[in-house]
Amino acid sequence: MSEAVLDEYFEKPINPDDKIWRYMDIEKYVSLITSKSLYFARLHEFEDHFEGSFWPTKILKPDFKHSNISESDKAVWKKNAEDNKKYMAVSCWHLSEYESDAMWKIYAKYDKGIAIQSTYGSLCEELKNAKKNLPYLHQINRVKYIDHFTELFRDGGAMWLFDGVLHKHKSFEYEKELRAVLYTSSSNIESHEWLNLQKGIPIPLDNFSVFIKKVITSPYSQERFYKMLKSVSEKYGLVDKVLKSELTEKLPY
Numbered sequence: 001m002s003e004a005v006l007d008e009y010f011e012k013p014i015n016p017d018d019k020i021w022r023y024m025d026i027e028k029y030v031s032l033i034t035s036k037s038l039y040f041a042r043l044h045e046f047e048d049h050f051e052g053s054f055w056p057t058k059i060l061k062p063d064f065k066h067s068n069i070s071e072s073d074k075a076v077w078k079k080n081a082e083d084n085k086k087y088m089a090v091s092c093w094h095l096s097e098y099e100s101d102a103m104w105k106i107y108a109k110y111d112k113g114i115a116i117q118s119t120y121g122s123l124c125e126e127l128k129n130a131k132k133n134l135p136y137l138h139q140i141n142r143v144k145y146i147d148h149f150t151e152l153f154r155d156g157g158a159m160w161l162f163d164g165v166l167h168k169h170k171s172f173e174y175e176k177e178l179r180a181v182l183y184t185s186s187s188n189i190e191s192h193e194w195l196n197l198q199k200g201i202p203i204p205l206d207n208f209s210v211f212i213k214k215v216i217t218s219p220y221s222q223e224r225f226y227k228m229l230k231s232v233s234e235k236y237g238l239v240d241k242v243l244k245s246e247l248t249e250k251l252p253y
Contacts, residue, residue, distance in 0.1 A: 011142045013095060016121025020093040020178055023107035029114045033236045037202035040089035040182050043165060045199050050148060050169045081164055088165055088183050089200055095178040099247060102174050104218055112225060113218035122211045123180060129206045143177040145170045209237050219247035
């Protein structure tokens, strides 16, 4: 299975100017701007137990209900999935033209939340630059949402290792997720900093101020939070990019 076929199955945004959003709290924002790095969380740290799970299509029948998988096969595939999580780290983005009230409420602290807005093209460019100096494979695709109990993955072939990380349960469909994935092989991981950086790895942003298009404050935040964010951002050349959420705008009638 080639990378091109993987892209066709999971899809990529067509327009490099498509907006992507990362919702976070003030602590993560400060970490981002002080390190000028994009944080990739290791997959095995995620709370969602569906993360990284996959069904081995080749040993399942079309009318499957799990019962036709032997216990030995289950053990092998479970170990493969768990091992695979150790070698992967992800950066998750909301792909949308507009802000999302649901994402504000779920992924940002209610009145102290921040959303970083960038573009698909900028994310691709940063990872392309990072690839020159870092021993990772990387992939950027839309997440595909399925019912893990009634739907099979595609026949993944050589790119099967991305199946678990680019599929999510349908209950998360509102996320409209674009996911950047870093992968390092088991032969590299023993000598690599991934073992020391238990929860993830920062990827330096070559064009930090270009990558960040806007810094939006939560529609539920107060004026003092907006002013504080502008003050914090000024040192890093981002003060003019700090804006209030459009969801705070009131209609004239």
